[in-house]
Amino acid sequence: MARDEEEPEEKPEAGNKKSMMIVVILVVSLVCIGAGVFFYLKSSDGESSHPSAGKKSGKHAQKNEEPAAIFAMEPFVVNIRDNSDVRYLKLKVEFEVESEGKEVKAELDPYLPQVKDAILMLLTSKTLDEVKDVAGKTRLKQEIMSSACRIFPRGKVTKVFFTDFVVQ
Numbered sequence: 230m231a232r233d234e235e236e237p238e239e240k241p242e243a244g245n246k247k248s249m250m251i252v253v254i255l256v257v258s259l260v261c262i263g264a265g266v267f268f269y270l271k272s273s274d275g276e277s278s279h280p281s282a283g284k285k286s287g288k289h290a291q292k293n294e295e296p297a298a299i300f301a302m303e304p305f306v307v308n309i310r311d312n313s314d315v316r317y318l319k320l321k322v323e324f325e326v327e328s329e330g331k332e333v334k335a336e337l338d339p340y341l342p343q344v345k346d347a348i349l350m351l352l353t354s355k356t357l358d359e360v361k362d363v364a365g366k367t368r369l370k371q372e373i374m375s376s377a378c379r380i381f382p383r384g385k386v387t388k389v390f391f392t393d394f395v396v397q
Contacts, residue, residue: 306318309356316357324386
């Protein structure tokens with residue numbers, strides 16, 4: 230009988246060790262998951278550490294600032310050179326403009342034919358190799374910005390955006 234009494238005592242200890250290991254593993258897993266979620270949420274909500282937020286917190290600064298005025302142009306579809314192949318470039322350009330009021334379109338419309346002409350001439354002078362990579366697209370943005378700034382009233386255009394860029 231002594232052996233029968235000793236054996237049941239050893240089995241609960243082995244069972245306790247297993248259940249303790251499971252509990253420890255669960256606790257460590259929960260802590261790791263919690264830390265991951267915390268850091269993920271903190272990095273996606275870290276607007277106040279953004280340099281443009283200034284002295285105000287990120288959320289308040291965004292609510293108080295008005296979005297920039299955007300002047301959108303019709304898409305351009307042009308032929309571009311690529312050895313012996315005929316290639317087409319479809320490009321939609323939008324300008325961020327400095328404006329006190331919402332009359333941006335009325336203010337810039339008189340300059341539209343000159344800007345369209347300048348962009349068309351610029352685009353048709355490009356080759357596929359010049360516009361296919363990021364550096365080429367960045368250069369193209371700078372060239373369009375330069376052309377637009379020569380035509381639009383001084384200080385009006387602040388940025389150029391490509392909202393559609395397709396080469397076929």
